[in-house]
Amino acid sequence: MEYLSHNEQETEALGQRLAAALSPGAVVAYRGGLGMGKTAFTRGLAKGLGYSGRVTSPTFTIVNEYEGGRLPLFHFDMYRLADDDALFDIGWEDYLDRGGVCAVEWSEQVAGAMPADTVYVTIARRPEDDRWRTITIEGVELP
Numbered sequence: 001m002e003y004l005s006h007n008e009q010e011t012e013a014l015g016q017r018l019a020a021a022l023s024p025g026a027v028v029a030y031r032g033g034l035g036m037g038k039t040a041f042t043r044g045l046a047k048g049l050g051y052s053g054r055v056t057s058p059t060f061t062i063v064n065e066y067e068g069g070r071l072p073l074f075h076f077d078m079y080r081l082a083d084d085d086a087l088f089d090i091g092w093e094d095y096l097d098r099g100g101v102c103a104v105e106w107s108e109q110v111a112g113a114m115p116a117d118t119v120y121v122t123i124a125r126r127p128e129d130d131r132w133r134t135i136t137i138e139g140v141e142l143p
């Protein structure tokens with residue numbers, strides 16, 4: 001499905017909606033460039049899962065873990081990761097087995113490591129306004 005976001009709050013709200021549709025072991029893989037709102041969307045996922053703390057970009061840590069919601073959330077940023085091998089080195093398969101949600105920024109870097117039932121969230125600019133985004137969600141129906 002394709003959605004239109006006019007601002008950061010709407011992107012976050014869509015993430016919050018998606019959270020309700022996710023089950024243990026779900027992978028949400030983002031596609032879309034710098035500053036599209038992947039971290040904002042993930043903030044919504046965390047909120048929708050019932051996590052109440054702060055959600056920040058895992059740019060320098062590769063992965064941030066948020067526990068305490070309906071499911072744990074593992075938030076990855078693959079921007080600095082060389083390839084699929086580097087992902088397996090940080091324990092990707094263990095994360096998949098932990099019964100949480102893995103949200104993956106820059107999934108293009110590790111496309112071959114994404115499972116077959118991955119939910120893809122593609123965020124693209126729109127020409128009408130700097131803040132507008134088309135957000136395409138594939139692999140699951142929103143409630």
Ligand SMILES: Nc1ncnc2c1ncn2[C@@H]1O[C@H](COP(=O)(O)OP(=O)(O)OP(=O)(O)O)[C@@H](O)[C@H]1O
Nearest residue numbers: 005006007008011033034035036037038039040131
């Ligand atoms: N419709 C929108 N949805 C989300 N963010 C928006 C939107 N319009 C403007 N913004 C702004 O764009 C920025 C998005 O930042 P965010 O860190 O979420 O992007 P990102 O895709 O994770 O970037 P990066 O590739 O650097 O990790 C924020 O400053 C936010 O205020």
Ligand SMILES: [Mg+2]
Nearest residue numbers: 038039057105
């Ligand atoms: Mg980000």
